[in-house]
Amino acid sequence: MSALSLLRACRGARHLIARPSIFNQTLIKTDVSAKMFSVTPAVAMQTPEYFKARRGPFTPDLFHILTAEKQGDHKMMASTHWKIERILAVSMLGILPACLFVQGPVVDFALSMSVLMHGFWGVDGVCTDYIEKFFPPIHFIWYCVTIAAIASILYFNYNDVGVTKAISMIWKL
Numbered sequence: 001m002s003a004l005s006l007l008r009a010c011r012g013a014r015h016l017i018a019r020p021s022i023f024n025q026t027l028i029k030t031d032v033s034a035k036m037f038s039v040t041p042a043v044a045m046q047t048p049e050y051f052k053a054r055r056g057p058f059t060p061d062l063f064h065i066l067t068a069e070k071q072g073d074h075k076m077m078a079s080t081h082w083k084i085e086r087i088l089a090v091s092m093l094g095i096l097p098a099c100l101f102v103q104g105p106v107v108d109f110a111l112s113m114s115v116l117m118h119g120f121w122g123v124d125g126v127c128t129d130y131i132e133k134f135f136p137p138i139h140f141i142w143y144c145v146t147i148a149a150i151a152s153i154l155y156f157n158y159n160d161v162g163v164t165k166a167i168s169m170i171w172k173l
């Protein structure tokens, strides 16, 4: 019964697609309401400069000069970086379940590095998109945290049971 009602509702909505004039009217209405509720230039001017979206061109700061960013001297194309991130994410689909069945130094290393690098790039992107503007040293802090995490996990893998064994030990508790 409910399926029938849904079909009827869809049939009723078909005229919306068949009659573009409906959309024109909607557009006109939207335009009117946009004018009614639009922010007046006086109010817009009150928005502090600091909170406005940055569109560039950017003045390179020390961090970008050191990393040769934004000077036409990129070490890697952004698209190549994007592809590497996705290849890693897809390979994690195999690495994570593999840890359930195989344990040892190779899997320990693969699991640690893939999760760390994936997490690093993920949070780094979040920092660039949302935090850097309000707190510029965030990348420096995040790099330090990541280096410390990599050093700690490698130390644990070489000098202790390794991450896969540790996870299975915790699981057995």
Ligand code: HEM
Pocket (backbone or CB within 6 Å): 086, 089, 090, 092, 093, 096, 115, 118, 119, 121, 122, 123, 125, 126
């Ligand atoms: C097999 C497991 C996983 C797969 C296939 C996967 C896949 C992905 C993909 C494709 C993205 C990019 C999304 C986008 O750009 O819109 C992403 C983002 C992210 N992932 Fe994973 N991921 C996995 C596990 C993990 C784990 C274990 C962590 C934690 C260390 C993690 C942390 C993140 C973070 C922080 C982001 C960025 C989120 C954002 O941009 O809002 N992921 N993941």
